Amino acid sequence: MKIDLTDTTASKINKAMVKGRRAIGTPAVGMVLTLVIVTDEENAYDALKAANDASREHPSRTLVVIRRVSRSPRDRTKSRLDAEVRVGADAGTGETVVLRLYGEVVGHAQSVVLPLLLPDAPVVVWWPVNAPLDPAQDPLGALAQRRVTDTYASEQPVRELSARADAYTPGDTDLSWTRITPWRSMLAAALDQVTVEVKAVEVEGEEFNPSCELLAMWLADRLDVPVKRSLSSGPGLTAVRMDTNSGPITLDRADGSLATLSIEGQPDRAVALKRRETAELIAEELRRLDPDDTYASALRFGVDRLNAPDGKSGAKGTAPGEAPAAKGESVAAPAPVEAAAKAPAKESAAQAPVKKATAK
Secondary structure (H helix, E strand, C coil): CCCEECCHHHHHHHHHHHHHHCCCCCCCCCCCCCEEEEEEEHHHHHHHHHHHHHCCCCEEEEEEEEEEECCCCCHHCCCCEEEEEHHHHHHHCCCEEEEEEHHCCCHHHHHHHHHHCCCCCCCEEEECCCCCCHHHCCCHHHHCCEEEEEHHHCHHHHHHHHHHHHHHCCCEEEEEHHCCCHHHHHHHHHHHHCCCCEEEEEEEEEECHHHHHHHHHHHHHCCCCEEEEECCCCCCCCEEEEEECEEEEEEEEECCCCCEEEECCCEEEEEEECCCCCCHHHHHHHHCCCCCCCHHHHHHHHHHCCCCCCCCCCCCCCCCCCCCCCCCCCCCCCCCCCCHCCEEEEECCCCCCCCCCCCC
């Protein structure tokens, strides 16, 4: 069921949602959170489709905030709010409100969103594109316990990672980090099977893919070894190679779907490692609303410390695919991470492998 409201208010939108729920015979509110999507008209459809698919696992009230650009100075002085209320089959397992803001109200989106939040329920804000440099300081981001961005959608992904590290606030996360969860799980499990010392790592993936940098920073942060970031034709991440004192450990995914895990002295194993849709990524992020300390540690390690050729502090280099003037950074080898060296070998899927893994 869809209800269109033109030049409306938050109060009228709330009344329309109640009317819609009663019309379809579900007056009770059974949603667990409010998901606020801040996007533009071009990307609104894809973002809303992903949110509706994710709502099967997390029933939520979805508020889509679309800031419309006024064509003339006169229009920019006039405020107007249009809304489209969706309930029932048109809104997944929750309810959806598409908000289109015009004129001066564009700069006060939080005043429109605040009365529409579910009472006593967590708030998650997601920017599919054009995320602010400091999500926690954004007026909409300040309303949320969890703030989701996607550096993959930015024009300068590597520089964006540096900006995210500088502005990190507990509760921030990135879909580029979510994309590498299966890789982190598989690498942690591989190191848990053998007793080895990792000496160096190479992460291979397509150009301008921040997930590759994040995986490399995570490995460098946890293992305290030099990590090289190399380029491939993709798709996405294609391989991780670890040089150990007992031979190489390789996780290779050439086709974006099926990977091969190779460990010295063991037969090769095929593992499912497909590239996931946005709906799966959002659903994963909504499963936990507490701060992701592992992401924070990897992010703060610094993309400029990758690709040190000799493992010495102060080595210079440029991240793959980045022009020094535009996005390049001076790079140095990872500083020692005492916690990584002392961490136990048994790691969960959400945690990192350690430098010395002891078989159980």
